[in-house]
Amino acid sequence: MSEIRITPSILNADLANLDSEIAKISNVADLLHLDIMDNKFVPNQTWNFAEAEAIIKASPLPVDAHLMISDPDIQAPKYAEVGCKSVTVHYEATENLKQTLQSIRRAGARAAVGIKPKTDFSVLLEYRDLIDMILIMTVEPGFGGQKFMADMMHKVSTSRDFIGDADIWLQVDGGISAETIEIAREAGADTFVAGSAVFKAADPAAMVLKLKELATK
Ligand code: DX5
Ligand code: ZN
Numbered sequence: 001m002s003e004i005r006i007t008p009s010i011l012n013a014d015l016a017n018l019d020s021e022i023a024k025i026s027n028v029a030d031l032l033h034l035d036i037m038d039n040k041f042v043p044n045q046t047w048n049f050a051e052a053e054a055i056i057k058a059s060p061l062p063v064d065a066h067l068m069i070s071d072p073d074i075q076a077p078k079y080a081e082v083g084c085k086s087v088t089v090h091y092e093a094t095e096n097l098k099q100t101l102q103s104i105r106r107a108g109a110r111a112a113v114g115i116k117p118k119t120d121f122s123v124l125l126e127y128r129d130l131i132d133m134i135l136i137m138t139v140e141p142g143f144g145g146q147k148f149m150a151d152m153m154h155k156v157s158t159s160r161d162f163i164g165d166a167d168i169w170l171q172v173d174g175g176i177s178a179e180t181i182e183i184a185r186e187a188g189a190d191t192f193v194a195g196s197a198v199f200k201a202a203d204p205a206a207m208v209l210k211l212k213e214l215a216t217k
Helices: 015-025 049-058 072-081 097-105 121-130 150-163 180-187 206-215
Strands: 005-008 033-038 063-070 086-090 108-117 135-137 167-171 192-193
Touching: 005 015, 005 033, 015 206, 033 097, 049 063, 063 072, 072 086, 072 097, 086 097, 086 135, 086 150, 086 192, 097 108, 097 121, 108 121, 108 167, 121 150, 150 167, 150 180, 180 192, 180 206, 192 206
Parallel strands: 005 192, 033 063, 063 086, 086 108, 108 135, 135 167, 167 192
Antiparallel strands: none
16 A cells, blocks of 8 residues: 655644744654635635745745645646645646646646545546546635545545556545544545644644554554
């Protein structure tokens, strides 16, 4: 089975002290999950490109950018160009998914596509050769701290079968914690976003290690 990755989301970290928040998990996490929201695709707003670029360039961890924005076809390649390891666009927001995935790869990042809870897995079938990571949302995108949707696990299992032996990571995002990570792992996920579970923990690094252990055993 594939390697396990824990990708803490800083959405609900202490944003006034972001450097020290990131430092808490930088020795134990695999990537830093950066949630970009524009108040159009989702009813919430986070960093604009210039602000995100500063975070990406300062990050001691490789960055996994999750674009919850209405114009990903234009923005996604820019995130790849400034050094993100992985850039995720939402299927629901793209107008030309094929071209956008190709542009992300051309700029040197892993090209990833996410689907919201109401979007069927089958929309991804024709993109297999262009995808480096599938993101199955386990909450409605927009906010941290929501309840994990266990009824998304059929999409995770279907994605795992679809991936076969291809080098495609399978990520889940939303409500992942010590209570839910094993369910997602058993369904086939290998890359786990955890926001509040990590940054609301008394010891964020210990929580990352705990999540990794639970997903590995
Ligand atoms: C929500 C974001 C998530 C969020 C997860 O739309 O995509 O990455 O930070 O937060 P938790 O882990 O608290 O559900
Ligand atoms: Zn996210």
